[in-house]
Amino acid sequence: MPRLLIALLLMLAALPARAVLQIDITQGTDGTLPIAVVPFGGSAPEDIAQIVSSDLARSGQFNTLAPNAMPERPMDPQQVNLDAWRAVKRDYLVVGSVRPDAGNFALEFYVLDVINGKQLTAMSVTASKSDLRMGAHRVADIVYEAITGVKGAFATRIAYITETGQPPVRRYSLEVADSDGYNPQSILESKEPVMSPAWSKDGRKLAYVSFESRRSSIYVQDVFSGRRELVSSFPSINGSPSWSPDGRKLALTLSKDGNAEIYVLDLATRQTTRLTNSAAIDTEASWLPDGSGIVFTSDRGGRPQTYQVGVGGGAPKRLTFDGGYNARPSVSPDGQFLATVQSCGGGFCIAVLDLKTGASRTVSKGSQDEAPSYAPNSAMLLYASGGGVLRVASVLGQANTTLSLQKGKVRDPAWGPFRQ
Amino acid sequence: MKQQNLMPKHSGLTPRMLAQAVAATLLLAAGLPALAEPVAVATPTQNVMSEIMNRQQQMQVELSELRDLVERQGHELEMLKRAQKETYMDTDQRIRALDAAMRPAAGATPVSLPAPVAPATPATQPAIVAQSAFADDQAKYDQGLKLLREGQYQPAVKMFDQVIKASPPSANRPNALYWTGEAYVVLGDLKSALNAFEQVVQDSPAHQKAADAQLKIGYIYYDQKNYARAREILNKVKTQFPGTQAATLAEQRLKRMQSEGV
Incomplete structure (x- = not known):
């Protein structure tokens, strides 16, 4: 693998197309990497190539080829006729096959550089039948990393809230699904609103707000065992939990002392520390990835904007100045960007601010977009869009995809961490 | 108002529900004039x-x-x-x-010469002006700068010396002293350079060249490896002349010293 990686890096250095991709993000499929994922040989209950292909397309960094436009169906590198793939303008090719392996499935695949006629990766991923889709996402991660050099985030999970039915039979459900929206599983159902799920950094727990006792409370629930714990039920508001990177604390919005402010709750001692103090509303805290501080929304300047405060408190610093409204802040896991819900054209869309240069741009069209959440590799953003569907926007490319298999209205998505 | 904008979901009240509640209250009030009456009269x-x-x-x-x-x-x-x-x-x-x-062969400390567009008195001035002490002095100073730019450091120092020793004192004295210092730096005579720069700082502390001269003094001590003194002088530049380019450069040199561990 290391030798392969070095070869890959050398090759990437010689490819000017990648630099174009990083900068030229506004030009449709121009600058995306042309790839073809050939249907895998062997038989499996899922179409592996289709899953891999959709993942890569959703990243916005690749353009894929439909199977009926493929010149041939090779299953391993020996069967590939490179000229045929050059003729359909493919730079990269993925071929592979599924093989039964002691009750499981082994996904063997190869990533080929069509232009230089080189093999970039040869790998095998083993998955059980029920885990086959996740296995395919792992394949997509490896392909993505082999070509872009950035870790893929497809084999991850997302959490969100669904709302079905009309009162008095309205139901709220906290669900966990694969990053492409498949395999949704409800981990909590309630007649009262549930909101603001937040993943712990180890991907084991979800903190969320529930109104099941008729007023807001915050629970922490183990995703695997279903065991849960009430961690905050102060008088009045208990809202917007966000995990500290070390998993020991939650930043919360509480109004126990009169006004909505940001507090940090130590989960072991249950002590709260107040971080903000303003006559305005301070809410929607989100930790900086290095744990040094918190970004939050405040209307202390008349309209909601994003501010940053250190974990030790102190004077908050305003971060957003573009657009008259910037709420629901989320810092990218690499610490470089800040996503917010920004007012645009009479509605709301998702904006991304480069924290180093101060440059800002919108990555969604609106008009009722909310709750942006970064993929753990910082390359994609998940958000809820008007009418309650989930969408994924590519941060590096231009793609914008609606996730399928959703029921009812979907809100408050949260993208989970890399799986350990 | 603001609260509803920010957190509509937390309150659980939609604008429509609010409107209905208000409407109901109004109806109630209209149906009960006796109750509404006392509220209308404010004390x-x-x-x-x-x-x-x-x-x-x-x-x-x-x-x-x-x-x-x-x-x-x-x-x-x-x-x-x-x-x-x-x-x-x-x-x-x-x-x-x-x-x-x-000056490809210049010493270690770069000299920032004024750009070629530096104000110079045209040679073809009317005779009356040329005869005044002011014009004479200005001409000598310009000549000194010209020599400096041509790399003739010794003649430049001599020319500046005439400006420095002029009586009554020339308005160009601090500038002439400063450039004398720069010339000595290039010539490698750091002691004389230090002397010239120090005169600028002592005699004309409010002159715009004072900050630059102080900075150069710091540089010279740095070149002489007298780091403690260099640090002291550079810090002085920062505190005495905040916001100037000299202060920025002093800051940069201090950082460099820190990274060099001196």
């Missing part, structure tokens, strides 16, 4: 109270408007500072490159 105390409440609300709004303004202006200042710094670094780099091209 003087109530008037004062509601006036105070109004004022307070108004002040809250104004306060947040002002905060918004201050935050925006602070942000703009920061952006301007950043832009200015970038422009300065760019200019500085260009001058250094030019300078290096002009």
